[in-house]
Amino acid sequence: MNGMSFDELLPVVFMGLMGLAMLVYVVSDGYDLGVGMLMHRATAAEKDVLIASIGPFWDANETWLVLGIGLLLIAFPKAHGLVLTELYLPVALMLIGLILRGVAFDFRVKAHATHKPTWDRLFCAGSMLASLAQGWMLGRYVSGFGAGWNYPLFAAAIAAALPLAYVLLGACWLIMKTDGELQQRAIEWARIAWLPMVAGLVLISMATPWISATVRARWFVLPDIIALSAIPLMTGVSLLAVRGLLGTRLVRGPVCWLPFVLLIVVFVLGFLGLAYSIYPFVVIDRLTIWQAASGPAALKAILIGVCISVPAIAAYTVLAYRVFRGKTDALRYA
């Protein structure tokens, strides 16, 4: 990035910020949605603990989606219009899923007790719908909204794989946040989800260069490929470590947090791989970040706010996670 002026650098900075917001969203709401999708496997009493484990967090987690999409809207308005018009229907379905998930969370404990199972089902269905839609959108986005038989197939594969990744993440969250019988069951859920999730990831990693010439050209060149191979290698090692841990007794004890953290590493690596594939496009092959960006004056005005508020947001997010650290007990409003 030598020789780039500050004004030229601004869109890059905002692409980074937007990516960061999306990454935090996918990881943090990913475990919420994963826990939501695991609801149908839990007993009535376990459901309360499942909900309690994500209760204090889901709201703030979802806010990262608003920030991510907000940054797309305000920093890259042209891309925002293009992307959301292309993804019109899946966006609507995701939003309805998120609505159902969000309100079921509150209604289930406030409505008449006989309605609770219905709200629990809606919570599960909403989480599932949102995850599927997000997977589909990711697939369409990565492939540059291409037309032809192979593109929807590719999107469908990601739509199937992303919920599995969320389920695995959610199960690992539960391993960290619960104990006793429920923890044991969460380990089993994680074991079940691991293989199809990994298979899906391998498949998608192979399909992405096949579907996009741009991605192929970025990855399969010497000597870059040697340095880049670190990403898939580290991902593989982390995933194998997760699987290994799930088979040991250690995971029920002092390292119960490790599978969750390793999965976050996997998500971050996947994100870096994706970012490397796409940059400098904001919509692959169609819009670069400079073509899509707002004027430098507007970006500077937002950047000031970002520099002040993002550290503050990070600080009180850490505070919230500290307050509710450790094993989850049943949640109650106080």
Add this chain to the structure above:
Amino acid sequence: MDPLVLARMQFAANITFHILFPTISIALGWLLLFFRWRYLRAGDPDDRAAWLNAYRFHTKVFALSFALGVVSGVVMSFQFGTNWPGFMEQVGDIAGPLLGYEVLTAFFLEAGFLGIMLFGHGKVSERVHLWATFLVALGTTISAFWILALNSWMQTPAGYTVVDGRYQVASWLQVVFNPSFPYRLTHMLLASALTCAFLLTGLSAWQVLKGAASLAAPRVMRVGLTLAAALIPVQIVVGDLHGLNTLAHQPQKIAAMEGVWQTERGAPLLLFAMPDERLRENRYAVAIPKLASFILRHDVDAEIRGLEEFRGRHPPVLPVFWAFRVMVGMGMLMLLTSWAGWWLLRRSGWQPRRLPRALLRVLAGMTFSGWVATVAGWYVTEIGRQPYIVHGLIRTADVASNVPAPMIALTLGLYVAVYGALALTYVGVLKYMAEKPEQVLATEAAERAASPSGAIAAPLVEEAAS
């Protein structure tokens, strides 16, 4: 159907549903802080328990409203792009930072501390918890500040320059503090306070009617009625000033609100009429002569500019005209019931069970009156801005997306079905909670008993007493 009309209907459906919940949570946040403060300050154990009860009950209402506000707000952040892609392309440099600051300074503040406020009592100190409650209330209000700044800028744009068809900021101070902003912000914050005042009063009245009233009900009703009775006259004055401001900057909106077709001196105030856009006149008009001129210009013979002067540039008349009458009518009803209610409640020694049941029924019936007035008011100002999205500068039709009509119709149907069901459920759940407060508390106690480690199970009252 026309995709533009469908896109507008979809956005209107979403924004209508959304505004219901911030309208409650903005003021309810501060009321919760007030309940907490009364609880901490109370000496008498009964008094203490009552305020704690009030706090706990309304925390549930707040949590529910907040969740509904969040989920519908998330939808909105997407619909800017799906429905009006051209809007941000043209005014993104102005609207973007305002929306960005809303998310960064307010949305995260609320969402971050809400967890601690709702679930953290007993996990953090009393002081930290009070701070969390304060920051959530502050967050909702800051949120209103930014959103109303943007909305007001779209009504009365200022502080911008146009470079190559893109709007750029000349002065942020003028953009934020544009001519209609102070009026609109005050009007909305008061609307929120009044909505909550009637909500508190109505739910308490319902509890008394159903024989489910706790120690909290009389206190809450007193707070609600006092707040309503005190603020409604202020709101009427502010509303009038807001109207004068609109007359200066958006005369065609006023003409539509008053049903004035031809520019005239001594314009009458129409109590009833059916404005007919095809004939360009009012049918079945019932009017008080010269009163509109007097209200708007404080002079019975003053001139009011008519819609004819704005042909092709004025909003659809019928919805604006009637939404305005619904808002004002509801305001008058609120004035009447809050003053009568406050006076009678005072005479009964602040004991709602001694109030006439008819009055309790009226108050319970007005639980959501604030919603009606607020939504009607927003319809006046938003439909009244049409055919523009930014008044006088950018037409709504020019920024719409090219998504095919059937797709918009399908998602519109989905949203309306979900929103309709949720609004009904919300009202139903509030009614249920009001009728069965002990049952709601029992569920809570059961959850507490099931809690494995008991870290947050310390009962609040005991802790406070020690």
